[in-house]
Amino acid sequence: METELSLVVPVYFEEEVIRRFIFETTQELELLGLSYEIVFIDDGSLDNTVPIIKEIAADDTRIKLIELSYNHGKQAALTAGITYASGEYLLYMDPDLQDPPKEIKRFLEEIHKGYDLVFGVRKEKKDTFVNRIFSKIFWSVLRKFTGLQIPKGLAVMRIFNRKFAQQFLKYKEQNRFIEGIFMHIGMHRSQIEIEQRERYAGKSKFNFKKKMELAFNAIFDFSELPLKLALRLGVLFILVGIATFLTIVVLKFTVVDFQSGWPSIIGALIISTGILLFFIGIAALYIGKVYKESKGRPLFSVLDVTNLKEKQ
Ligand code: UDP
Ligand code: MG
Numbered sequence: 001m002e003t004e005l006s007l008v009v010p011v012y013f014e015e016e017v018i019r020r021f022i023f024e025t026t027q028e029l030e031l032l033g034l035s036y037e038i039v040f041i042d043d044g045s046l047d048n049t050v051p052i053i054k055e056i057a058a059d060d061t062r063i064k065l066i067e068l069s070y071n072h073g074k075q076a077a078l079t080a081g082i083t084y085a086s087g088e089y090l091l092y093m094d095p096d097l098q099d100p101p102k103e104i105k106r107f108l109e110e111i112h113k114g115y116d117l118v119f120g121v122r123k124e125k126k127d128t129f130v131n132r133i134f135s136k137i138f139w140s141v142l143r144k145f146t147g148l149q150i151p152k153g154l155a156v157m158r159i160f161n162r163k164f165a166q167q168f169l170k171y172k173e174q175n176r177f178i179e180g181i182f183m184h185i186g187m188h189r190s191q192i193e194i195e196q197r198e199r200y201a202g203k204s205k206f207n208f209k210k211k212m213e214l215a216f217n218a219i220f221d222f223s224e225l226p227l228k229l230a231l232r233l234g235v236l237f238i239l240v241g242i243a244t245f246l247t248i249v250v251l252k253f254t255v256v257d258f259q260s261g262w263p264s265i266i267g268a269l270i271i272s273t274g275i276l277l278f279f280i281g282i283a284a285l286y287i288g289k290v291y292k293e294s295k296g297r298p299l300f301s302v303l304d305v306t307n308l309k310e311k312q
Helices: 018-032 049-059 074-084 101-111 129-146 162-168 178-185 208-222 225-254 262-295
Strands: 005-011 036-042 063-068 089-092 117-122 154-161 189-194 302-306
Touching: 005 018, 005 074, 018 036, 018 049, 018 101, 036 049, 036 074, 049 063, 049 302, 063 074, 074 089, 074 162, 074 178, 089 101, 089 162, 101 117, 101 154, 101 189, 117 178, 129 208, 154 162, 162 178, 178 208, 208 225, 208 262, 225 262
Parallel strands: 005 036, 005 089, 036 063, 117 189
Antiparallel strands: 063 302, 089 154, 117 154
């Protein structure tokens, strides 16, 4: 029988939430009375996440597991999950139960109206003040730089159909900013408001540094604006330089006779060197990305699968 719905769930050090997650989601899925599978992607956890999933999977073949050979990051883990999931619809969610399983029903109802992708958006974000400010700035900068129409208050939970998943898998880039790719695919999309809860147990794996990394990645993957900025600033400096030079020449022959002044020269030199290095740095970041892409390495490496057929 064909699977109607696949839950795609990346896990990384989630031993404290797995049982609860499976309990709550299967309860919901049974109520809906459809054929389903839950595809977990272990992203290199070293705790009991894998043994727990395997133990449950031994009794229920609808619980599936892909073990990646080391920590690839959530973006690659999700890609692995989409590669293996076989459902007609795929629902992506985190295992920490921040997005409640009872919303699965509404996601299905919405996508059955004929959309290819339905996003969850949060009514209110249950997060610390600093985190909320940070994510506000992050998303607005991102919208500006990339021009992508990313909805406000985006939640992790979202559902999409096979056609959308197929298109997603055609994106082969190593630097993958998932939200950007989801928007870039286009197709018919809709969104529903969902409740948000606290993390059920365990800790968030995204600290400030990781979040900053993600933000910069996103900007550099979807925008050439930083390169254009370098060009514009360069032109501006040339113009200012010419104007300064002309002013000095005129002043020299009319009002004052310039003598000393090396502090100002040193100052100007240091500043312009700094600006040059800064933009060489930006160009280098893009070159680094090109280098990484050009190697064309596989996006993820699978150690083992449970209740699934090996691919590749
Ligand atoms: N995750 C992952 N690989 C990583 C880090 C996180 O697969 O390197 C998974 C993690 O198990 C969880 C999801 O990404 O399912 C989101 O992580 P978390 O809940 O810690 O982030 P937050 O909700 O606080 O942004
Ligand atoms: Mg979370």
